[in-house]
Every structure is written in C-alpha cells, then in structure tokens.
Amino acid sequence: MIWLAIVGNVLMGQGRQPIEKEPPTTRILFIFDASQSMFARWQSDMRINIARNLLIELLDSLENTPNTQLALRVYGHQKRFPPQDCDDSKLEIPFSDNNVFRIKQRLRSITPRGTTPIAMSLERAQHDFPPCDNCRNIIVLITDGIEECGGDPCAVSRELQKKGIVLKPFIIGIGRDFRADFECVGQYFDATSEIEFRQSLKIVISQALDNTTAQINLLDINGRPTETNVPITLYDHTSGRIMENFVHTLNHRGNPDTLYYLDPLLSYDVKVHTMPPVAVQNIRVNPGKHNIIPVDAPQGSLTLLVGGTTQIAYRAIVRKKGEMETLTTQAFGNTEKYLVGDYDLEVLSLPRILVKNVNVKQSHNTTVEVPQPGIAVIRLPAQGYAKVLHEEGNILKVIHVMRENVQSETIYLQPGNYRVIFRSRASSQTTFSIERAFRIDSGVSTMVNLNY
Known part of the structure; x- marks a missing residue:
C-alpha cells in the first residue's frame, strides 16, 4: 500500500540504482442497491435511474485510469x-482490466425487486477480491x-478491515441521512439531492485514487528534525499488519526524505x-x-x-533507570545511540558490575x-567440586563454578579479593576440603595453586 522512493546510502555507495516499488493497483468494488425502494421518486426521476446514470457517468471518467480495476456487486435485484x-x-461483474463497458451494460439492465441485505453483501464482498500482493x-x-x-x-466491516481484506468502506446514502446507521461501517456521505450524490461520488473517487x-x-x-538513520516500521492501525519497513533518511538538503503513496x-x-x-x-x-508526521526521538x-x-x-545489559526490563545488550568497544535519558548498566563481568544513573x-x-x-590461573590437585567466591568484607558470593572434570582453569576477574573452595571427587569427608584466598589486580596474572 505504500510506495517508498528512498535511496539507501549503501546502494548509492556501490553505484547501484535504487529499486522503486510499483505503485499499487486500486481495486474498487461498487455495491449497488437494487432493492424495491429504489423505484421511489427522488427529485427529477426515480432513485434507480438517477443513481445508475450518475454511476455510469463516473465510470466513464475512470475508464482509462492507470493501476485501477473495477467490479460490480448488486443486491435486491434477483x-x-x-x-x-x-x-x-x-457479484455481477468481477475485477478485470477494461471492464467498464460491461459494468455499464449490466447497470442498465438491472431492475429493483427485493430487500436490503447489506451485511451479507459486505461479507461476501471479501471473496470478490482475488489474491494480490500489491x-x-x-x-x-x-x-x-x-x-x-x-x-x-x-461488525462485518470491522472484521474485514481488521483482517486487512479491505480498507475503510465508503457509503453514499441516497434520499435521506443514514449517518447514524453507517458511520460505524465506514466513511459516510449524505446525498439528499442529485447534486450531492454527484459530488459524493467525485469525492469518494478522489480520495480513493489521489496520491x-x-x-x-x-x-x-x-x-x-535532525535525527535520522533509524529503522521505521509502518503498521495498519486497524489490522496490525506491517505495511512497510525502511531506514529514515535525510536527503542532500538535510530534509527528511519523502514517502510516496501513503494511503489516506x-x-x-x-x-x-x-x-x-x-x-x-x-x-x-x-x-x-x-x-x-513529527516524532520525538532525541538521541x-x-x-x-x-x-x-x-x-x-565484555557485554553490558542496558535498562531504563529503575526498571528491570532489558532494552539491549551492548558490547564493550562499541558506541551505540540511545534516547536522551537515564539508564542502568549491568556489566557481564566476573563479578558483575552495576553502573547506575x-x-x-x-x-x-x-x-x-x-x-x-x-x-x-587456578590449579586443583584432582578432579572434584570447586567454586570461586567474591569476598566483600564478611560477605562471600559465588561467581564461578569450575568444571568437575578439569584440574586447571583460567578466568578473567575484576580487581578484588576472592576465595576458591575445593574438595576432591574421591574424598568422602568434609575435612578434606581445601580453601585458598587470593587477590586480583588489574592487568596482572595470579597463580592460585591448591596443590600445596
């Protein structure tokens, strides 16, 4: 539904031409009332004659419109x-190219006869649109x-829109104001006179086709508007469908680039x-x-x-200040953008480092x-059970569990005081436990040998 003329910097850097999306095909299904009440007198003629003649007049103006297909469904005529x-x-005339003449001919032959099944006609209309990606x-x-x-x-209209089958319908009410009944269905136009009916048709088609x-x-x-180079997603608010993804761009004049063919x-x-x-x-x-469309995004x-x-x-978990939800993890050595504000960091070091505000x-x-x-560099006398604990005053906290099937490990630790506590897998008494205290300084390797 959206045609974007955005040129990516990477593509331009490689000398490639941008690929423009084809504009979408607009498919307009006219649902025409041919119930018995359309025989009623309305100003200069019967309602059916005025509505039919003005719709035929509109169809003539649409005959050579590019990227447009038309179809006709009628109710109350059989x-x-x-x-x-x-x-x-x-469905009297299905969607196809160059079918205006057929629609006009069918309109001329319709005679009002029956009742007004609007909800059922809308529900069946979803099958009138063949599958189409654009x-x-x-x-x-x-x-x-x-x-x-x-x-x-x-309810039918809401469901069709929610499923993304159709856009918000247009309704033109003939003879009197039905706004209270149809505003929940779509965009309502009141045509209490022939002139208003003609104007309503023109407005509807203008809104349907205007870029x-x-x-x-x-x-x-x-x-x-100085922020840029950020991915953006456009969703259909009603259905929740993803409509388009693109990276925001400032053009050569420093202005946000233009999005084409947004759907009004x-x-x-x-x-x-x-x-x-x-x-x-x-x-x-x-x-x-x-x-x-303004969006506050200071960075x-x-x-x-x-x-x-x-x-x-190292990596750090990044959270908004005072919140537990993880926003992202950032690698050390990198620079990344964030919205203006306060954040808490949890550095995934041993032990972990909390940097707040x-x-x-x-x-x-x-x-x-x-x-x-x-x-x-920790060396054990045998395979067994060993844990490294960080020491802060009288508080000990496990920060690393050594593998049971090894006798040596090398680990990176932040500066501070530590202890390693070990017992051989072959030992069956706690008295054979071994404890060794050690200190780590920045950039220094320390041997922690439990063999003596």
Whole structure:
C-alpha cells in the first residue's frame, strides 16, 4: 500500500540504482442497491435511474485510469419482495482490466425487486477480491436504505478491515441521512439531492485514487528534525499488519526524505526503532497533500570501554533507570545511540558490575569505562567440586563454578579479593576440603595453586 522512493546510502555507495516499488493497483468494488425502494421518486426521476446514470457517468471518467480495476456487486435485484429473500446478492461483474463497458451494460439492465441485505453483501464482498500482493481493496456502497435482514454491517466491516481484506468502506446514502446507521461501517456521505450524490461520488473517487505523500520528522530535544538513520516500521492501525519497513533518511538538503503513496484511507501506527523504541499511533494522512508526521526521538550515544590493554569481550545489559526490563545488550568497544535519558548498566563481568544513573544527552557521547580485569590461573590437585567466591568484607558470593572434570582453569576477574573452595571427587569427608584466598589486580596474572 505504500510506495517508498528512498535511496539507501549503501546502494548509492556501490553505484547501484535504487529499486522503486510499483505503485499499487486500486481495486474498487461498487455495491449497488437494487432493492424495491429504489423505484421511489427522488427529485427529477426515480432513485434507480438517477443513481445508475450518475454511476455510469463516473465510470466513464475512470475508464482509462492507470493501476485501477473495477467490479460490480448488486443486491435486491434477483428475487421479488415479498417474500423477503436475504440471500439476494451477486457479484455481477468481477475485477478485470477494461471492464467498464460491461459494468455499464449490466447497470442498465438491472431492475429493483427485493430487500436490503447489506451485511451479507459486505461479507461476501471479501471473496470478490482475488489474491494480490500489491493492491488496495476499496468498497463503495450506494444505498437508499439500511440493513433489513438482521445482519450487522458495522461488525462485518470491522472484521474485514481488521483482517486487512479491505480498507475503510465508503457509503453514499441516497434520499435521506443514514449517518447514524453507517458511520460505524465506514466513511459516510449524505446525498439528499442529485447534486450531492454527484459530488459524493467525485469525492469518494478522489480520495480513493489521489496520491498522498508524507515525511517523518524525527525531532531532537529542541524540536528540530535532525535525527535520522533509524529503522521505521509502518503498521495498519486497524489490522496490525506491517505495511512497510525502511531506514529514515535525510536527503542532500538535510530534509527528511519523502514517502510516496501513503494511503489516506488507512490509519497508521509508526514505530521508530530507536533504543528504546518510540511509537505514535492512529495517524491519518490528508489526501492530496504533503503530510508531516513529527516524532520525538532525541538521541545521544553511549560508549563502553574496558581500561588497560586486555582484550576481553565484555557485554553490558542496558535498562531504563529503575526498571528491570532489558532494552539491549551492548558490547564493550562499541558506541551505540540511545534516547536522551537515564539508564542502568549491568556489566557481564566476573563479578558483575552495576553502573547506575548513566545519563545520555542530546548529540553527546557518554563514556563508561570499567577496570581492566586480572587473570586467575587456578590449579586443583584432582578432579572434584570447586567454586570461586567474591569476598566483600564478611560477605562471600559465588561467581564461578569450575568444571568437575578439569584440574586447571583460567578466568578473567575484576580487581578484588576472592576465595576458591575445593574438595576432591574421591574424598568422602568434609575435612578434606581445601580453601585458598587470593587477590586480583588489574592487568596482572595470579597463580592460585591448591596443590600445596
């Protein structure tokens, strides 16, 4: 549903041409009321004649419209009333190219006869749209009455939209105002006169076919659209379907690049994949205009470093200040962007290091450095059960469990005091336990030998 003309920096750097998506095919299904009430007089003629002639006039204007297909479903035209037959709905002309003449001919031959099964017609309409990966499915309901068969057009319409089968339908009410009955079904147009009916048809088709563009402004702390290079996902607000993914781009003038062919019939949810992500929900774009969608996404950066020259692959769990949910894990030696705010870090070292209240500022790099670890080479007299404990005052805490089938291990430890407690697998008495205290300094290897 969205055609994006965004050029990736990687592609441009390789001299490749950007691949533009084909614009979608707009498929418009007209559901036409041919119930018995359409014989009623309405201004200059019968309702059926006025509605038929004006729809034919509209079809003539659509005949050569590119990327557009039309279809016609009619209800109330097959069985006379009474008795009431609520199964009276039929797809008369299916979707195809160059079928305007066939639709016009069928409209001219229709005679109103029966009742008004609107909910059933909407439900069956979902099967009128053949499978298509790049189509916009639109229903235009033209009626002079409300549901007469006990169905719920509102519930059917909501379900069709939720499933992503069709966009929000258009309803044109002929003769009197049915707004209270149809606003929950879709976008309602009141046509109490011939002039209003003609205008309503034009507005509906204009909204269905007009291209709409937009730009997403990622705002910094000062409200300026300077943030960029962030993945963004657009969702259909009603169905929750992913509509498009792209990386936000500033063009050569420093302005957010333009998104083409956003659908004015949809409501969008925008998720900006900053860290943490930012979401804006239920965005409507105005048809035929360039829309600006502002999103507050002020960012700074965070660099994690290990002191000294030891090469070790530490990572840190990053959380929002005071919260337990993990946002991400960041590797030491890397710089990553975060939204402006305060964060808590848990460094996955031995023992773990907690760094609280790390402040990330707009367009500023915050650096967190942890001490260089030392190395403990632990040698056991035999295979057995051994654990390394970190000592803080009188508090001992297990930080490492040695493997039972080895007699030597080398581990990186943060500076501090430690103890290793061991008993051979072959020993059956606690008195054979061995304890050894040792200290680790940054960048220094320490031998911890339990053999003597």
